[in-house]
Amino acid sequence: MTTQTTESSDQRVDLIMSRLLRTGVLLSALFVFAGGVLFLLRHPTPVTDYHNFQGEPAEFRTVPGIVHDALALRGRGLIQLGLLLLIATPIARVAFSVMAFLYERDWMYVLVTLVVLSLLFYSLLGAHP
Amino acid sequence: MNTLDFTALVALGSFAAGLLGALTGLGGGVVIVPLLTLLFGVDIHYAIGAALVSVIATSSGAAAAYVREGYSNIRVGMFLEVATTIGALAGAALVLYLRVSVLSVIFGVVLLYSAYVSLWEHPSPSADAKPDRIASWLRMDSTYPTPNGLERYYVRGVPLGFALMFVAGVLSGLLGIGSGAVKVLAMDRAMKLPFKVSTTTSNFMIGVTAAAGAGIYLSRGYIDPGLAMPVMLGVLAGSLFGARILAGAKVRVLRLVFSGVIAVLAAEMIYNGLK
Numbered sequence: 001m002t003t004q005t006t007e008s009s010d011q012r013v014d015l016i017m018s019r020l021l022r023t024g025v026l027l028s029a030l031f032v033f034a035g036g037v038l039f040l041l042r043h044p045t046p047v048t049d050y051h052n053f054q055g056e057p058a059e060f061r062t063v064p065g066i067v068h069d070a071l072a073l074r075g076r077g078l079i080q081l082g083l084l085l086l087i088a089t090p091i092a093r094v095a096f097s098v099m100a101f102l103y104e105r106d107w108m109y110v111l112v113t114l115v116v117l118s119l120l121f122y123s124l125l126g127a128h129p
Numbered sequence: 130m131n132t133l134d135f136t137a138l139v140a141l142g143s144f145a146a147g148l149l150g151a152l153t154g155l156g157g158g159v160v161i162v163p164l165l166t167l168l169f170g171v172d173i174h175y176a177i178g179a180a181l182v183s184v185i186a187t188s189s190g191a192a193a194a195y196v197r198e199g200y201s202n203i204r205v206g207m208f209l210e211v212a213t214t215i216g217a218l219a220g221a222a223l224v225l226y227l228r229v230s231v232l233s234v235i236f237g238v239v240l241l242y243s244a245y246v247s248l249w250e251h252p253s254p255s256a257d258a259k260p261d262r263i264a265s266w267l268r269m270d271s272t273y274p275t276p277n278g279l280e281r282y283y284v285r286g287v288p289l290g291f292a293l294m295f296v297a298g299v300l301s302g303l304l305g306i307g308s309g310a311v312k313v314l315a316m317d318r319a320m321k322l323p324f325k326v327s328t329t330t331s332n333f334m335i336g337v338t339a340a341a342g343a344g345i346y347l348s349r350g351y352i353d354p355g356l357a358m359p360v361m362l363g364v365l366a367g368s369l370f371g372a373r374i375l376a377g378a379k380v381r382v383l384r385l386v387f388s389g390v391i392a393v394l395a396a397e398m399i400y401n402g403l404k
Binding site for chain 1: 357362
């Protein structure tokens with residue numbers, strides 16, 4: 001009987017996760033597309049030399065910089081915001097798994113999932129010289 | 130070349146890469162890097178940045194369809210994610226210390242290996258279904274839906290699987306790829322998961338692993354909006370289209386042909402690196 005309940009709650013979790021992923025990817029693609037249109041309209045000539053690696057300016061490398069640029073409706077800022085949403089989608093999925101394991105009172109996996117989540121946050125928000 | 134032409138060409142190439150990735154089961158990322166570096170002369174740092182973002186898009190897009198079918202084993206996936214995310218952070222850190230030529234050669238070798246693995250027949254789940262001590266302690270054993278109803282399976286080889294997943298993570302962070310081939314190797318061969326469970330779980334893990342590397346790529350300035358835009362949209366569209374036509378295609382023949390294409394790209398990457 002216990003397995004039966006786990007199965008159905010697993011299925012519900014799967015369904016929510018499926019919607020979460022779909023929404024994340026779709027929203028991200030919309031931002032990237034909109035930003036791309038603005039970028040192409042405003043920059044008919046190339047702005048980046050892709051043959052020689054320079055690295056992006058700071059405004060496209062940090063979360064606050066990207067949000068600032070996107071709010072100013074700069075094309076490349078909107079693209080980066082879309083990509084940020086894309087990176088956030090699997091992270092949101094992991095965060096959601098923490099809650100699902102909490103709900104099941106599966107403490108071992110709450111811990112495992114929290115470790116993964118903190119590594120992801122470290123990657124996205126930590127300073128990487 | 131003006132921006133519009135460049136963007137259109139990259140988008141078209143990325144669409145083809147996404148299609149190829151879906152048909153071979155290798156994912157779009159592994160085709161994007163050779164495409165951008167060999168054909169467009171893009172620096173490998175920008176190329177792996179754009180590729181890794183597209184990997185997240187295809188993985189999450191496909192996972193949205195997969196999770197509903199109830200195949201993926203979240204416990205196995207989450208436990209192994211510890212190894213792949215640490216690996217991805219290490220791999221992304223390692224990029225700083227490797228020369229472009231070295232990266233190029235490593236990429237070519239991994240690509241060759243992936244093309245080779247994609248041609249393997251998947252082993253059928255072992256009939257000697259005995260629980261494994263570590264896997265049962267980690268509550269990894271589960272069931273999956275088959276035509277004959279739910280079937281039980283036992284997970285094994287957890288330490289080897291974990292170690293292989295660390296390698297998969299390093300390669301993902303180092304090369305901007307999903308490392309699907311190494312992940313499937315770990316779960317199919319080492320941990321003896323049923324084929325459907327290993328592919329869907331691997332797909333779920335690819336997105337999380339790629340996100341770990343992408344955070345570092347972003348702050349290092351590898352992700353260029355002007356380049357990532359056509360790559361991400363193109364690969365996403367290509368892989369969705371690929372998944373659709375895959376349903377009725379002669380998969381075996383297609384895989385052989387495309388694995389040949391990928392082997393040529395791999396050889397070219399190695400040659401360019403050594404030159």
